[in-house]
Amino acid sequence: MSAISGPTYSPGMAAHSYRALLTRHVLSWAAVAAAARLPVAMAPLAFVFLVRERPGGYVLGAELAAVYVVGEVIGAALLGARLRPDRARRHLAGGLGAGAAAFAGLGLLPDAPDLLLGAFALVAGAAPGASPGGLRTLLTEHVDPGLVTKALSAEATLTYAVWAAAPAAAGALAFGVAPSAPLLLAAGLMALSAAGLWMLPPGWRSDPADRAGVPMLRTLAAAWPVYVSGAAAMSLLALAELVLPALLEQRHLAVGWSGPLLAGYALASAAGSLLYGLRSWPGRLGTQSLVLLLAVAACVTAAGAVPLLGAIAAALSLAGLLQAGLQVTRALGLRAVLPQSALAAGYSMMYSVVGAGYAASASLSGVVLGVATPSTAILAGVLLTLVLTAAAAAGELRLARAAEYARAER
Incomplete structure (x- = not known):
């Protein structure tokens, strides 16, 4: 029954507490999700820091961030709709791996031509496009039905915590280590998230x-x-x-x-x-x-x-x-x-x-x-x-x- 037309919805109607989410599956999922989302949260600011010292660097950084967001929009729409439940892990790992390679390209070739940097930014946004939806499904389809609302709430908490930490992390690395350091960290984290998928179920029943x-x-x-x-x-x-x-x-x-x-x-x-x-x-x-x-x-x-x-x-x-x-x-x-x-x-x-x-x-x-x-x-x-x-x-x-x-x- 649609919650739009059905009876009053009560997300807290399950008697479970958040402690019930402290399982190996959920904690492993949280580690993978954090490693996959921190690069996304750092990316726009990291692009600006990467090229800001070039002529017109701030404009180029904003353009790279815009291209990255366009890649996210396209990748989520196209790749998410083609996600196979029985092959979800391989699909997600491939996208995250390609995203990691694109972030690495940005970090290792900061002086590359603008078009090449734009291509890397587009791939970095598009390739992992199915991961937000796929990871959320890997979470909600493998917890007790009474815990789904709490799982989604915990996921949102993790997301906002990552977004709160990302600007400080990007700034500290860019100014304290090197302008390319945030993007190299993003590449490493995304690669770790791809490998970490093997701690999670291969997919879900559908x-x-x-x-x-x-x-x-x-x-x-x-x-x-x-x-x-x-x-x-x-x-x-x-x-x-x-x-x-x-x-x-x-x-x-x-x-x-x-x-x-x-x-x-x-x-x-x-x-x-x-x-x-x-x-x-x-x-x-x-x-x-x-x-x-x-x-x-x-x-x-x-x-x-x-x-x-x-x-x-x-x-x-x-x-x-x-x-x-x-x-x-x-x-x-x-x-x-x-x-x-x-x-x-x-x-x-x-x-x-x-x-x-x-x-x-x-x-x-x-x-x-x-x-x-x-x-x-x-x-x-x-x-x-x-x-x-x-x-x-x-x-x-x-x-x-x-x-x-x-x-x-x-």
Whole structure:
């Protein structure tokens, strides 16, 4: 039954605690996932540090980061949909290995022509594209069903912790060792994650018959409201990350505060992920997602409107706390809408779409910043988020009505 149309969803209804996740499988998965995700989190900043001393280095670094994100979007959409449950480990290892080689190419050839660096960045983003969805499925399909929500919450906590640590790690290595050091570390970690997959199950059980003969792409397309709401959430994260330095400068505050503020955002998100899995929350998943999206949008708007550093910090911390629950509801929403055989592809498609949402918000913010103030850019980004939120809410309402009609027909 779809969580959009079914009874009130209660993620904390299982009596399990987080201690039940402390198994060899989950701990091994956490090590592999952290090694696979830290390179992704470090990559954009590492590209800038790699080429910043070249003529036009900052522009080239931003272009390499953009190419990398495009590679992620393409790789997640194309490779995730082709992930075979019975051969998942080999598929994921091949992608992570190719990504490691591309990161190594960037680190070992920092003076290579721009086009070659761009090709390496594209492959580094695209080749491991199936790993976010595949790793999430390897986690959730091998834990007790009553622990799935807590497993997703713990996964979100790990992700936010990695994202909080990545900028500091990239900066310390680039300035303390060498500009290429973050990318060489990324290559090593990604290679370790590929090897570490052999500590995990080779795949998961899946029966394509649960799609009733519907092609995979059509099955994935049915979940479009969940993807759109995920893109809306990521567009808010893009606003917080990209406009914050300019906003602080507009408010006559030290730009150096942007790092601690974003670290606070990430840590609040990590705490929020654990909090979401601790108890039951009222309402269906679609309703929870809508409320959380609007609340995060309100927090980001407040951060753009208030002139005080403490108020900006409080607004961003609250936004991070709420954003974490939003991420978990979207993962659970996919589980409710898609059949089991399409889950890995659905997770990968979500990763692709939210990457596109980040890029769209970043582009819009850059355009608006060229002609208006940072606070106006934040308002424009929030407006984009609200448009996406309205589209997702309308789509989920349509799905709910279709499900009710199908039940009536039976």
